[in-house]
Amino acid sequence: MPRFSVVVPVFKVQGYLRECLDSVLGQSFTDFELIAVDDRSPDHSGAILDEYGARDPRVRVLHLPENVGLGRARNTGVEHAHGDYLLFLDSDDSYLPGALDAIDRQLTACGHPDVLIFDHQRSYWDGHTEVSSYGGQLAAVGTQTFTVAENPELLTLFHVAWNKAYRREFYLREGLRFEPGLYEDAPLSNEALVCAESIGCLPRVCVDYRQRHQGAITRSPGRRHFDIFPQYASLFAFLERRPELAAHRPLLFERAVTHLIFCIRRRDRVRPADRRAFFRQAARLYRDHIPPGFTPPRRRARDCRLLAHNSYTLFAARETVRRAAGLARRSARAARPHVARAFHGLYYALQRLLPLHPDVALYSAYWHRGVACNPQAIEAKARELAPHVRSVWVVRKDAVPALPPGTDHVVPGSRRYWRMLARARYFVNNVNFPDHLVNRPGQVHVMTHHGTPLKTMGLDQQPYPAAAQMDFGKLLRRVARWDVSVTANPHSAEVWDRVFPCGYTDLPAGYPRNDRFATATAEEIAAVRARLGIPRGRTALLYAPTARDYRKGFVPRLDLERLSAGLGEEYVLLVRTHYYYGRDSALRDLHARGLVRDVSRHPSVEDLCLAADALITDYSSLMFDYANLDRPLVVHAPDWESYRDTRGVYFDLLSGRPGETPGPVTRTEDELTAVFRSGTWRGPEARALRSAFRARFCPWDDGRAAERVVRHALLGEPLDALPPVVPLAERRRVPTPEEAEAAGEAPPAPVEPGPAPEPLS
Incomplete structure (x- = not known):
């Protein structure tokens, strides 16, 4: 029996489906089955599913004879599931690398709860992403589990199907099923949470929630949004059948009202021509299901009064005032920078008149x-x-x-x-x-x-x-x-x-x-390694990939967990992302588990280079600086052709010619692991390539560069009076980390992995 059953309902997503399926099948955690339900999709989605099913035994494809909708397609998938836990993934979304492994570990740490809620990010059509606002709330729980009675705030989390893992035995015992129509996530999520005897949380971002430019159901205005009323009616009917859950009804009712008001205010959901009818149905649902003695929270009091009295005219007038006030605020904010620019421009001009x-x-x-x-x-x-x-x-x-x-x-x-x-x-x-x-x-x-x-x-x-x-x-x-x-x-x-x-x-x-690469001492190198927590006798590899002009956000070109496992205990993998990118949750998770050390926001890349026995990079200019240390360099270039063609390069880094290639070149993870396990990374061919590369690109880095700049630019000394460059052959070589240890320095104390350093930006 697999650990997870991942149910993927599929309808008209041929452009996104492969990315979704690959994100599941490419997970480092492999104990799962993927149940893909073709909801009579009219495009090529069914054929794509059959293609994946034919080549991967973990994929089971179900073709429905007629279109039944998202909720019923999920129900069909559940009927064929055998996993310990059920997960639902929409077919235009995807899992982030390491997501299933993180979910599995947290389920174990939480004692196998009925429900585990995990975090997500929104990925927009223009390439930018936004992490959800729920991370802090999820992180505050740790590995504790709660019921909704013990922690009612759990009901305020994002109620969708795909941000939770449901224990299948619990799911079936409670008779949970999705209702037909739009907004099918809301009632089932709420029903599961109020029934669960244990709920755990995982702050790790696991799902990439795609925000499509067009075509998303919830962003297409029309009468389908009226489906929300039978959905919430089904939730309240569920509560009627379960009187032991009555204590949760007021909060669930308040959440339903909040959802209804949210929808009527969104122009991409309820059309202006439908707002009166939508409001009337909302008012009817309000009156039919209001709990006895219900007192609305202060922030919802006015909306609740208007619904209670079916006062659409007052609601519409209030909305007009609210939107006008919002427009006025936005206009004022938009004007503020222009005023500030005018003032600063004048102030700057006046200051330029002074000496x-x-x-x-x-x-x-x-x-x-x-x-x-x-x-x-x-x-x-x-x-x-x-x-x-x-x-x-x-x-x-x-x-x-x-x-x-x-x-x-x-x-x-x-x-x-x-x-x-x-x-x-x-x-x-x-x-x-x-x-x-x-x-x-x-x-x-x-x-x-x-x-x-x-x-x-x-x-x-x-x-x-x-x-x-x-x-x-x-x-x-x-x-x-x-x-x-x-x-x-x-x-x-x-x-x-x-x-x-x-x-x-x-x-x-x-x-x-x-300059530090020409002047650093064994003591400095030992001290840097101690601060980074690199144990004595371990080989530190610095992996520092560059940014991609054709990709937005940090997209790891390596399965770092797999690389760490392949290298073994003798290596410590330091990972530094490009400064363009923000904090990466998957990388921080690997750091916390001790598999890599996330040094992305370490304040000194020079320190990291001094601490590293070797550099692994792709096309980063750091390779030219690191060559000064005369230590091994490995180029891992899985996407060289894409990088070369979109940005252009000045020489062929992968050619193998002296002066162009600084060391061994790998294109796959297996090749990279083999370079280190075999010793090729520091063999005679690697030394020869590194020597030629260093001669071409490091002729002037003799430790006095800053002095030359200060003397010429700040003190006005002519170029021919500046300190002459020391030839490469006559320069002092900075000790390697191994030599620093052999020099008799106190061994660095191992440091337990913890939170990655806070970013500078």
């Missing part, structure tokens, strides 16, 4: 995300070589709490921000400052960049789809403000000269952030 502050440097990194990267290294060196220059950082408001103590900073949009833009002498950034900055005579702008280009940049992006929305005229106007462009290697210098064709000075200094 410059000759010894103030304004720093920023990664669009004001915090103190980081090349600007951070330059500022640290400036405090040593140019102590008279005062440092001020531009930092977003949400990043201020993570700033190092004592950091002088301004928040974008504040008055002091505009004063600093107008009067600071030096500007240092690894990206462009905003378009509203005006370059005054006497100001010095230093562009440090933040990576060696593998992907096309600047004007070279014009032929590629990923840059279709870029305004290249604006880009060049931003570049025209640069006075100094810091370059890490000859390759970068050649690219910048072509793609950013303006009159700045090229400073071949190396990357200031890489």
Whole structure:
């Protein structure tokens, strides 16, 4: 008997069905059956189901002779289910990686409750996602279980079929069934919760709830939305048959009223021409099923009074006033930025009439995300070589709490921000400052960049789809403000000269952030590994994939749980997502279980590189920086062709030619695991490729890059007077982690996995 029966009703979803089925069949947890119910779908959905059923024995396909609707299709699936727990998944939605494993573990931790409620996210047609608002409420429960009587707040959670696991024995014993028609989720969810003797919660996001641009039933206005009335009538009839549940009736009644009012206010549900009739039916249901002595909550009191008296005219008038007030508020909010911009523009213009502050440097990194990267290294060196220059950082408001103590900073949009833009002498950034900055005579702008280009940049992006929305005229106007462009290697210098064709000075200094890779000591490396909780004798692998222009949000290209299991106990897998992406719940779950260490929001990527015995990456510019350490590099590139064709690249990273490929290349998870299990990752061929790659891309990173920038840009020393570059063969090599341990340092104490570090942004 399988652990789970996943019931998927299918009707007119041929464009989404494969993604749904793949999300189930691709789960790391495999003890399940998938029961797909073809509800007489008129498109190719039935054929797709048969295709999957023929190749995977876990898939059972049921073809209904006639269309019966979503609820009855689910009921048919339940009749054929054999799993310990029932799960329902709509055929245009999908499971996130690791969802079933997380559900299984939480069911066990909760003592196998009757119902387990888990979290979800909404995925919109334009690519963005929103995590539900229920995560905190679900997390507060932990592994405890409750009845609704003990925790009535459980009835306020999102009442849909697909965010719960139902113990099948309980489900059948209580005679739970979906009613025909729209809104079939609501009565069954409520009935299950009030009947359950134990309810557990899982805050993990398990389901991706697709918000279709059009075609979704609940977003198509029409008379079908009147189905909500027999649905709730069935719920109250259920309560009549179960007098022992009478105590729950007031809260369920209030939730029903809330749902009815929500629907009548949504123009994508109830059409204006149908609102009076809808309200009258709602009023009838209200009067027929109001519990004795019911006192509506304060927030619903007015709506309840209007329903009790069937006062649609007053309700409609109130709605008109409410919508007018909402329009007025939105108009006021929309006007506020224009007023603020006008004021700030005037204030900024007046400040530009005042003299410059000759010894103030304004720093920023990664669009004001915090103190980081090349600007951070330059500022640290400036405090040593140019102590008279005062440092001020531009930092977003949400990043201020993570700033190092004592950091002088301004928040974008504040008055002091505009004063600093107008009067600071030096500007240092690894990206462009905003378009509203005006370059005054006497100001010095230093562009440090933040990576060696593998992907096309600047004007070279014009032929590629990923840059279709870029305004290249604006880009060049931003570049025209640069006075100094810091370059890490000859390759970068050649690219910048072509793609950013303006009159700045090229400073071949190396990357200031890489100075640590030439100066770090064994003590520093041991201390970093201790802070990260890497046990003595373990090999730390840093997996750092880059962003994809053709995908929105973090989409792991590896099954990290499977990779961790394949590597074995001798390895520690550190995972760092690109800073574009927010917190990933699946990754944090793996971190909490000790399978990987989520270091996505660790404040120093340089620390992570020093701690790692090897780097696994795809197309990230981090590979060029890491090459300075002369440690193994492995390229895992499962989607190289897609990346190359959508963004464009300057050389073939997978060619195997010296100077282009930094180490072994893998395309599948099995190949990646084999590279490490076989020792290929640090063999002679890997060393030869790494040596050629390092010679090409690390000729100037000798530990004095920040000094060169400070001396030239802040102190005005000419280029020919700057410290000469130390050749690669003469440089001190930073110790490996293994050498740091052998040097006699105290072994780092193992650290139990816990919550991942809070993000800077």
